[in-house]
Amino acid sequence: MCPIGLKTNKKILEPKLCFDLWIETGSTYKTCRVLRDRYGVINPATGKMVTAMGVWDAAWRYILENMVEGRKGVSDVWRANGEILEDRDWYPLVIRVAKYLYSPKKLARWLEKHSYLTPYL
Numbered sequence: 001m002c003p004i005g006l007k008t009n010k011k012i013l014e015p016k017l018c019f020d021l022w023i024e025t026g027s028t029y030k031t032c033r034v035l036r037d038r039y040g041v042i043n044p045a046t047g048k049m050v051t052a053m054g055v056w057d058a059a060w061r062y063i064l065e066n067m068v069e070g071r072k073g074v075s076d077v078w079r080a081n082g083e084i085l086e087d088r089d090w091y092p093l094v095i096r097v098a099k100y101l102y103s104p105k106k107l108a109r110w111l112e113k114h115s116y117l118t119p120y121l
Contacts, residue, residue, distance in 0.1 A: 023073040
């Protein structure tokens, strides 16, 4: 927990890099190790490796802002696991994650931009 009055730096993870490494490794946990070992990315507050949840958060923020590329990457992972990512799987998943990550105001702005997703609310 950060002392009162101090701001935390939530921008230590580059969303595109987290997304690319997540797709490459297939695991947020492996991505944490790659970020530390290959890129020297650590949590500046603790000096330890970033968390898997932090990587997941950054990767999904990239996906939500770059839906075409994000879907392609996630679809490739599903295909590698023997499954096909269909609209009926993708759209509800994206909505659930957006509801989790975004504040109500940001979610409303995001839904305006992606109005084709409103039936999946």
